[in-house]
Amino acid sequence: MLEKIIDLISRKDFKRLKALLEDTNNADISECLDELSDEDVAIIFRLLPKSEAADIFAYMEPETQEDLLNLLSDKEISDIISGLFVDDAADLIGEMPANVVTRLLNNTKPEKRKAINEILKYPEDSAGSIMTTDFIEIPSGSTVKEVFDKLRKTGRRKEAIYILYIVDPGKYLAGVIDIKDLLLHDYEDVVDDFMEDNVISATTSTDQEEVARMFDHYDFLAMPVVDKENRLVGVITVDDAMEVLSEEHEEDLQIMSAMKPDDEVYSHMSIFTLYKNRIVWLLFLMLSATFTGIILNRYEEAFASVPILVSFIPMIMDTGGNCGSQSSTSVICALATGDIETKDILKVWAKEISVAVLCGASLAVVNTVRILIMYPDNPTKLILSLVVGLTLIATAILAKSLGVLLPIAAKKLKLDPAYMASPLITTVVDTVSLIIYFSIAVLIMRI
């Protein structure tokens, strides 16, 4: 597809190019545009039918949008803006640098500018920031016929029309109907008689992750957003909720792998951005490892007299880290889906300790077998097995406890529990497991 477009541009075969664009889904066209040079993007953009151009624009990466805007005339920019849904226009304004924003706003009609500003005033990651104000309000008391007429008149330009919200004269949210319901009722029926009046809604300040979870929980296609007085101010559509879900997913993975979360697409990130997002955690974790160094310095005599003790250090550390990240991931996921709450802390902790004892004991047994096979002639092989085995059990219990307690504590402190995942747990567990290991060794081996 991309090759075909490049080929047609180079041969200046605009007729075929236009035909190809017409046969291609808008999301796919904009994916190709993200890969082309600025000039080629402008050429293609001018070939697009006006009705599609804004939609394709909305799908593009911010960088491509910015480059293209710099090449377009004021008239062309004005056409795009008036074709964008309000929430997409607000996203655009939020992502462009100041000089582009000025040009954008200068080419936006006053009414739309007001609507965009309305959305922009809500904090990032809030329901207010992802809602659209392009929805159809049905006054309470309308008949099915009146609703149909309203849909016919304004439906094409509105984003959210499958689910319709009924409002009181004071703009208070009164009920919801599905477009399906309209089809099943007579023209003269009044919507108030069959609307669902227990409406589940978000407020403008609800966290966007919470919103996405509600979509998943209730299988919604759209959700109303109300202000503090329960007045309808916007609607969130399922495609935006799905995008939040994907973004939060990627963000979790990044945090859990010791990176600063970044919305930008990997292939578009510069080496320096990648470096910046990664070095902070690497430095922090490296310096935290100073503690393990201090502990090992303190037990220098122990491993000087029994050097084989050193060879188990990596295994104990890794096992502890893995045990800890298993528990922390389970707890983080369960907290995120609402499966467990912070008040369940003791129940979860007890469960994880039981699992830790089972895992630790199994590991200790297998490890004993391994030591007996690997060091058949070592006179201390049984004592060694005992030391390492006890350390494994204690480390498993400790690591799994931290895996429960740290994420729940973070949640309680209103921090993102994901920060208590693998990298941090591993560093803490390393330190404590080494103390346990050498304490047990010194005690049992009398060194």
Place this chain on the structure above:
Amino acid sequence: MLEKIIDLISRKDFKRLKALLEDTNNADISECLDELSDEDVAIIFRLLPKSEAADIFAYMEPETQEDLLNLLSDKEISDIISGLFVDDAADLIGEMPANVVTRLLNNTKPEKRKAINEILKYPEDSAGSIMTTDFIEIPSGSTVKEVFDKLRKTGRRKEAIYILYIVDPGKYLAGVIDIKDLLLHDYEDVVDDFMEDNVISATTSTDQEEVARMFDHYDFLAMPVVDKENRLVGVITVDDAMEVLSEEHEEDLQIMSAMKPDDEVYSHMSIFTLYKNRIVWLLFLMLSATFTGIILNRYEEAFASVPILVSFIPMIMDTGGNCGSQSSTSVICALATGDIETKDILKVWAKEISVAVLCGASLAVVNTVRILIMYPDNPTKLILSLVVGLTLIATAILAKSLGVLLPIAAKKLKLDPAYMASPLITTVVDTVSLIIYFSIAVLIMRI
């Protein structure tokens, strides 16, 4: 909510209970049912209006469903089944034990049984297994009026009605219209004249993760599923795509934290299930750490003569692991979203090596400062800084290279790249970083 229900049941105040249930969203009711005793679930279930009972049933956890089915009569089971959408009924059959399945199928009408079996024959995780066959087919050549009539007649019992698919006489998928389009056209217009005929579809064997990604990419509300001959066989709705996205998210996190992926909800998993899901990877990774042990045995003389070398082992291992998991997570996410492909391997590798050099050098500098502060009187402090610094740079390059190469290799071999994440990379990096560390130490310090 849950407390209120328990209280009303204990006071046998069924009238108020019924009113409360009527005012509550179905997804929330079933969440409460998951927490109640079997008998209470049955009591509540019998209070529900018939039209809602099947919907609430579909939201319940499999265990609650099983317990409830064991308490219900054949007649009640038959009512539930006939109220379920075909895809939900197929999910249910797929999850129940054999004896329950027999009872379920015996109480299912032949036509529905056929439709359920149709879905069950597709492999798990395929588009065929998550599609519904409860969709409305519009014969090509229909007028808008005919479509409206069809919707009025059958719409209530169908799951997918916002997006309608037009089929040829041979059942071949010909086009798609949005219910919005119907509202904007006259009754006598023929759908073929305004339908979109470039339909993006999945085949029955498309992977469900790929399907979810297409929903996210194209902002679909529904997607048609066709067989090899492009005949329409089913429709996937956005709520199912969203569920796949959440499931795959949790699965990724579980794999990346050394656990066997499990669909079950954490709070419902037994200690033994948790143990089973975790011990396999723990044992495998523990035994893989045998290699680090062997390496340390080999360099026993080195750290016997310079014991301070030991104190840097945990720091080097952790830093290597963190560097590796940063890169592997970036690559795994970029592969999953289609941002990079396996053929980009060299470009990505070059990028990661540049980042590794920057990170490694920064770490080496900070580490030198730390050594100079911590060990001011150590005569070998400068040589030590050099050894550890070079090791950090080499380990960063190596870890980030593995972080690129292993997930891309896995993808090439059609394995899930997530298996190449943190735990495995850490174990491999540990082994190689220790070899690098002691080789450099022996070379520079001449021990």
